[in-house]
Structures are given as structure tokens and as C-alpha cells.
Amino acid sequence: MNKQVQVHAALFLVALIYGSNYxxxxxxxxxxxxxxxxxxxxxxxxxxxxxxxxxLVVKERIIGWADNMRSIACGVTGIAINQLCFFGGLNLTAPINAALLMVISPVTVLIFSALLLKERVGSRKISGIVLACLGALLLISSSHSAGVTGNWLGDVLIILNATSFGMYLVLVKPLMAKYNAITVVSRIFLVGAFIVVPFGFNQALSPDYSSFPASIWAAILFMIIGVTIVTYLLNTWALKYANPSLVGIYIYLQPVLAILIAVWFGKDVFTIPKALYALMIFGGVYLVSRNKQLTNKTTEEAPAA
Structure with missing residues (x-):
């Protein structure tokens, strides 16, 4: 099979897995x-x-006080806060809302890059930030005005998730440039695991797992193997051959697939107002991301779901 076809197939599968996860x-x-x-x-x-x-494979360790502290900060923002807010928010809100709000991650990356790395933000990107944030606020307010409190709270948690992940992408960039990506991911997942265990210990022990139907076990395995492991390995391989603009197209495809899947299985309804808010969010993110050169090592970690 042609290498370019393989790359497209890998990136599409990643987008499909992430889109299905919602x-x-x-x-x-x-x-x-x-x-x-x-x-x-x-x-x-x-x-x-x-x-x-x-x-077993990489056999590399993160060394030095500064790098170890940065890896802990990455574990807190990229795994602990990110995952707690994402699953807590998804539990409350609708799949389409979560998928659309997750798209603003590039906006938060730009904001934190400007604050922490002193990157210059031009008028076009400021317009993009305003447009995307306005679309997100209108989407959240539509949930609130509909009288669905859970949706509104869930939307806010998804926004916090995207914000935390944006900070993580800025923090992890120096580590990705210095160490093997698997070394960094191994450390941040270890840090994240220690933090999330106290939050979900009771919830993890309380279910009667023996009573779970096969479909639920399949869903759990899908989230462990597919969403977490397979997507990372496919992204890592594809990014050796794909340019950042191609990866960006498939990242935009994820919420589209999430919407189609949610509507197809009757998990959500895609209304005209949601479509308008989606256009605002996508337009704002496009203005923020246009001509922005993302390195492979940063893109490997996006998005988090």
C-alpha cells in the first residue's frame, strides 16, 4: 500500500476513534x-x-530538577486536570457540545504561549480568539437557557479541560524537544495516575464488574486500548511522514465525526443554533492556527480525549 495512503488511513482512524469516544x-x-x-x-x-x-524499548530517563518539575506540571495539567474535567464534563453534557468545545484547544495554546513564552499575538489571532470564545460562550449559554443545569456545568468543565490541555501543550514542548516522546508520556501518565486515584477510588471499586454485559466491556477496552494507546502510536508513526497542515485537517475532522456518530446513534441532536456556534468556533480556531507552525512533537499529544 502506498505510504501516503497509509498515512491518511492512520490519521483518519485516529480521528474516528477520538470522534467515537464521545x-x-x-x-x-x-x-x-x-x-x-x-x-x-x-x-x-x-x-x-x-x-x-x-x-523495555526506550530506556531513557528524565534528569535534572527543572525537567522533573516540568514533567510533574505536565502530568497535573495534561492528565489529571485534563481527564478529570473531560470525563466529568462529558458525563454531564451532550456529546456534540463536548466535541465542539474541545476544538478551542489551539486558542488556549496561543493564549498560554503569549503569557508564558511571550509569543507575539497579532490582530488576526486576537480576532480568532474573540470569535472562538464567543461561539463557545453562546453554546454554553444555549444549554443554560434551555434549563439543563447539567449541560451547562458539563460545558464549563469541558472548557476547563481544553484550557488545562492548552497549558500542558506549552509546558511539554521543551521536554518533547529534549527527550524521546515515549519517555515523556510515560512520566506524565505516571504522575497523572497518582493524582487521579484518590478522586475515583470509590467509583472504581463500587461497580459489580461481573454483571457488565459484553458491550460495556468492549466500550471500556476501546477507551483503554483504542483511545489511549492505539491513537498515540498511530499519531507517532503518521507524524514521521505527515506535515503539520495535514494533521491539522484531521484534527478538525474529529468533532465532525463525533457529531455524525452522536446523531447516528441517537445520543444527541445537531440543531441549527449549534451549527452556527460551531462555525464561529471553527472560524476562530482557523484564524488562530493559520500559518502557525506546530512541531511534530507538540502535535503528537493533541488532542486529549
Whole structure:
């Protein structure tokens, strides 16, 4: 098979897996496993997998006080806060809302790059920030005005998730430039696992796992193996051959697939107002991301779901 076809197939599969996650996770929580219990299952499993991979294959360690402290900060923002807010928010809000609000991650990356790395932000990018944030606020307000409190709270948690992930992408960039990507991911998952366990310990122990139907076990395995492990490995391989603009196209495809899947399985309804807010968010992110050169090592980690 042609290498370019393989690259497109890998990136499309990653987008499809991430897009499916919004609806599949709703099948499991909260009826079978609480959102924080699901986080423990996913993060601890990933920590074990990437820890073994790092030990057996890469055999590299993060050294120095500054790099170790930065890796802890990455574990807090990229795994702990990110996952707690994402699954907590997805548990409350609709899949389409979550998928659309996650798209603003590049906006938060730009904001934190300007604050922490002193990157210059021009008028076009400022316009993009305003447009994307306005679209997100209108989407949240539509949930609130509809009288669905859970949706509104869930939307806010998804925004916090995207914000935390944006900070993580800025913090992790120097580590990705210095160490093997698997070494960094192994460390941040380990840090994240230690933090999330106290939050979801009771939720992880309370379910009667023996009573779970095969479909729920399949959904849990999908989130562990597919969403966490397979997507990372496929992204890592594809980014060796794909340019950042191609990767960006497939990142934009994720919420589109999430919407189609959610509507197809009857998990959500895509209304005209949501379509308008989506256009505002996509337009704002486009203005922010246009001509922005993302390095492969940063893009490897996006998005987090």
C-alpha cells in the first residue's frame, strides 16, 4: 500500500476513534462506572503500558530538577486536570457540545504561549480568539437557557479541560524537544495516575464488574486500548511522514465525526443554533492556527480525549 495512503488511513482512524469516544464513553458512565472511576481505569492502564514500553524499548530517563518539575506540571495539567474535567464534563453534557468545545484547544495554546513564552499575538489571532470564545460562550449559554443545569456545568468543565490541555501543550514542548516522546508520556501518565486515584477510588471499586454485559466491556477496552494507546502510536508513526497542515485537517475532522456518530446513534441532536456556534468556533480556531507552525512533537499529544 502506498505510504501516503497509509498515512491518511492512520490519521483518519485516529480521528474516528477520538470522534467515537464521545458517544461510547456515554454508554459506560454513569450507569456502569462513574466518570472518575473510568479515569482511573484508563490512566492507570496507560501508565502501565507506556511505563513498560519506556523501560523495555526506550530506556531513557528524565534528569535534572527543572525537567522533573516540568514533567510533574505536565502530568497535573495534561492528565489529571485534563481527564478529570473531560470525563466529568462529558458525563454531564451532550456529546456534540463536548466535541465542539474541545476544538478551542489551539486558542488556549496561543493564549498560554503569549503569557508564558511571550509569543507575539497579532490582530488576526486576537480576532480568532474573540470569535472562538464567543461561539463557545453562546453554546454554553444555549444549554443554560434551555434549563439543563447539567449541560451547562458539563460545558464549563469541558472548557476547563481544553484550557488545562492548552497549558500542558506549552509546558511539554521543551521536554518533547529534549527527550524521546515515549519517555515523556510515560512520566506524565505516571504522575497523572497518582493524582487521579484518590478522586475515583470509590467509583472504581463500587461497580459489580461481573454483571457488565459484553458491550460495556468492549466500550471500556476501546477507551483503554483504542483511545489511549492505539491513537498515540498511530499519531507517532503518521507524524514521521505527515506535515503539520495535514494533521491539522484531521484534527478538525474529529468533532465532525463525533457529531455524525452522536446523531447516528441517537445520543444527541445537531440543531441549527449549534451549527452556527460551531462555525464561529471553527472560524476562530482557523484564524488562530493559520500559518502557525506546530512541531511534530507538540502535535503528537493533541488532542486529549
Amino acid at each position: 458517544s461510547i464513553a456515554k454508554e459506560v458512565m454513569p450507569d456502569y462506572v462513574g466518570p472518575f472511576g473510568l479515569i482511573i481505569i484508563r490512566v492507570v492502564s496507560a501508565a502501565i503500558f507506556f511505563g513498560l514500553l519506556s523501560r
